[in-house]
Amino acid sequence: MDRVLQFVLVVVLLVLTGFIVPLLLQLMRTAKAVEVLAESAREDLRQIALDVHQTRHSLDRVTGLVERSLEFPATAGGLAVALVRSLTGMLDRGPSPWLEALLTAVKIGISFFKRTPGDATEKEKPNE
Numbered sequence: 265m266d267r268v269l270q271f272v273l274v275v276v277l278l279v280l281t282g283f284i285v286p287l288l289l290q291l292m293r294t295a296k297a298v299e300v301l302a303e304s305a306r307e308d309l310r311q312i313a314l315d316v317h318q319t320r321h322s323l324d325r326v327t328g329l330v331e332r333s334l335e336f337p338a339t340a341g342g343l344a345v346a347l348v349r350s351l352t353g354m355l356d357r358g359p360s361p362w363l364e365a366l367l368t369a370v371k372i373g374i375s376f377f378k379r380t381p382g383d384a385t386e387k388e389k390p391n392e
Contacts, residue, residue, distance in 0.1 A: 344374055 348371050 344370070345378075348374065 348367055
């Protein structure tokens with residue numbers, strides 16, 4: 265009986281070795297593939313970080329341009345309102361009707377472009 269038990273144990277060990285060796289080889293290949301994937305992901309993340317940095321830099325430049333472009337109309341609008349007021353005050357002594365109509369149209373136009381969206385009438389508000 266001892267020989268049969270020894271024979272069975274040897275067969276079991278050979279079968280286990282036959283399964284464990286391919287398993288270990290596959291684990292080594294998987295580890296190498298994971299390492300390649302991690303390196304690829306690291307390169308991709310580096311590129312994404314660079315792209316985000318460039319996008320942020322471009323957005324900062326665009327924001328600066330927008331701020332500068334909005335400063336001029338605000339100051340130009342204030343200047344135009346002051347000019348219209350001074351002309352109206354100067355013309356209170358007896359302006360011609362067509363000049364007064366022209367100045368009133370300019371005032372209305374300036375006030376239309378200067379007002380905020382919250383100042384819109386009920387008909388002008390968007391349906392949200």
